[in-house]
Amino acid sequence: MIVSLFGMNRQVQAAGFVDVPARALNEVNYLVEGKIVNGSSPTTFTPDKVITKAEAAVFIGRALQLNGTQRATGFPDVGMSNFASGYIQSAVDKGIVSGDKAGNFLPYKEVTRGEMAVMLANAFGYSYNNTVSGAEKALMTLGIASGLSNGTFGTDLPIKRADFAVFMARAINPAFRLKTSVNFTKPLWSTTGNLNIRTGPSTEYSSVGTIAANTQVTGAHSVGGWTYVKMGSKTGFISNYYLRSASSDGAAKPPATDSSDSKLSSQTIILDPGHGGKDSGAVGNNLREKDVVLKAGLQVNNLLKKTPFNVKMTRSTDTFIELKDRSAFAKDNGGDIFVSIHANSASSAAATGTETYYYAAANPHAADSKLLSSKIQARMLDAWNLRDRGVKPGNFSVLRENNMPAALVEMGFISNAGDASKMASDYWMNIMSIAIYNGILDYYKAKGYNVNSLYK
Template sequence: MLLKKIINSSLIILSLMVFVLADQANASQNYSDIPSNHAAYKEINFLTNLGVLNGYEENGKMLYKPEIAVTRAEAANMLIIALGQSPLTGSTSSFSDINAGTSESGYIEKAVELGLFPTTSNGEFRPNEPLTYEEVSYILTKAFNLNTKEASTYGSPFLDVTSKSKFFEYINAAFYNGITQGENGYYCPNKSVTREEFALFLARAKSKTYRLKLPAAPTARVTGAKGQAVVSVNDLNVRSTPNSSSKANIIGRVNKADILDTFATSSGWVKVAYKGRYGYVSNKYVKNKTVKEDRSLNSTPTKVIHSNDSSSPTIQASVTTDSLNIRSGAGTSYKVIGKLSYGTNINVDSISGNWIKITYNGVTGYVSKTYVKLLNQTDNLTLKNKIIILDAGHGGKDPGATKGSIYEKNITLTITNLVVQKLEEAGATVFATRIGDTYPSLEQRVAFAKSKNGNAFVSIHVNAAASAAASGTETYYYVKANEDDRKDKYLASAINNEIVENLDMRDRGIKNYPYYVIKNTSMPSVLVELGFITNSNDLLKMTTDKNIDLYATSIYNGIEQYFSKY
């Protein structure tokens, strides 16, 4: 009797296992044309199991047909099911090309009621037309409430989409949320979306599990754009700095008829937004630009202010490194109590210097501000309306310290331009003594700084020594005996400490020395020696993209710390 019960129980369990496996197989439908190694295999099966996708039965096989285009009607159907909504029923149609009472009509009417499709002026829905890339960015942004306010301030990551493009804010929102991506720098907004692509995009929007690695927020902000430029040649170099003396500053190329948002022009160069960052192109090879002079000598400044999301009073931040330590206190000596992955959004409790206090998944701790991007911060009151003069050392006929073909003047200019961008984005008014490979004299630099009535002056340099063993960062200030040196010393110390900590530099300290540009200015002034061009380790740090940006971030952080105190 006992044996019979055991056998019966085993049969019941086996039956349940067979039923579950059969149900799972039925849910995925085993599309013959979607093998397990297919690029969209997981996303297609995820949506199929939710009842969003269906296949085509042909010759006894179930096919997905990933390569065919998705129509606007099919997109409306799949989107409503994915959202858990029900189709509308009614005896009339809102569109002249849709028959009322049909299944197609119900899903389309519901999608339009939810505002998921852009309206048309001729009363047609165009149900059988392929869905385009620009349209998919619109409907997914609307359906899943992606934040377009912040995204609309970013420079476009695509060469065929600018701030004037019809669907600009939606394309940006989809891209910066890890849902869509372009190809070779182009988005192709009028390209038809295939069934494979729609499954990828919809799965990413529906579940963060499938999202692409989030791109870092760009440095270029289109809120400061003055106009647009049309490229007139193919393979035009875009450079990180406005000079053509070296290939090292080339960050990409654009082609004839590409359109770029423009910000300023000076000395034969146009400042543009390129793939979400600032760059420079030669004035000779673009046309139709409407721009103003840049913030170099004898020019006026351009302010760029962060947008404010009044509905979200809590400041949020996004992690910009692969593994960010959460520490028990505000410093690297404190115990690591957790880690955050790239793209994780966190609420900010408070900010003190270079450390942010956070609470994440019930854990309260501190993270370095260097490795997060503040998202919905209101205008940075610490830096707002502060006037800051930046001085890239040497330039033009004066290369500064050299090591082979590497010149101090190029290192200082690259880093200075990055600091300008970071300060402007925080609401500061920034003037640069040079923005290209020019040589203002020391007297001109001082006179320029005085004429702007600045709140702080920072001159950026690179060190050199006869011995290759000499290394490290040092920062100079100058005050005469019996003068109040607190502000100058604090500014020097804040910048120096940031560079030493963030780039693991030898700390050579801060020093009082009468260098001309800091002796003769009339505001708190410092001269930063980033590292030694004659030391291989220092040189490597000053010439790699990741560390160049970290130098700029460190100088920015030091300036911000100074203004939080004075």
């Protein structure tokens, strides 16, 4: 039995709207609290209005914390000024929605119940054999949707805003579902103390209590960088940034039990979050480079600690470190590869994109440095889908003074509003950290190491 963390049976008018039907009150309240949906006016939700593809992309995008910054899209009928342009492009990039055969998105096309089922199946990762009937079955099996009174799903009938909201809330939080359909199977531990458990997957949702560091919970599904967990009789959401799959740092690294693990455990990876302390690095869009890159470094470090690899960080706090001391640290700790993490900046706010550098001049590790840089660059491009600024030789101290394969990554431009919005997002930073991690694994795989079981 799922125990809800909030009053599921409260019968109050939804978020001040005067037109929400009783069947959708709780679900609309829930989505409004998380700023996932909004009304047509301060007092009306227009529940019977058929939802459009653009609106659906916005609702799903907000739930998954996708990048909603208005920008150019790949569709001639969705301009940068379209209110949903950012969410549409992000949802398309994630394979949640798509355009038609002519290359148009048709943002104002009304969504059918069958199309809704496919969107939600794509968004929340349900297996459905890429068929509309499969998506409908998945939603009904989970208790997210039910058929009509005539026994059909109503595939071709339009889906109203109120009904879409109901199905969205059920997909996010199983406490709303028509039947118990959630399995808590993944043991997880908190990485910090005074950690909030929230009623929904964002800080907009209220906290129902806190847990101490290294507290075990059991996880189910994830929504936009948050995991739905259970602790005792309580259920709620915790940010993935504060969860790990081992109870302590010492236990996080599995023992070397075979020749493959032993080979990996002989490798030491040095992570170098740039700047720190009195050196803020680049500053833009209310962000400081030193904070952004430390966050990414810590996330990559946490991922690597769950593998047989050794991992060391030049800094794990807001500390200033001289450039010469970074390469010295790598050498002193027997580093086998070195990855320096940075955010770019330019005088033009239009400058955007991802690039990676390696040192090529008179360097016996030039080929491997280029290989490492290329593998990480490819993963970062897939992660954030920014402009590809390439893999380039660079005469940077942390590269030049090292005696191991080394790469310096520039995730994006902190001076660009679109790039910076990703740096400010827990969801997108988690995606980038996984990309850097997987890029490191790609390098080792290319070098003949067995890392297939380690990918995220």
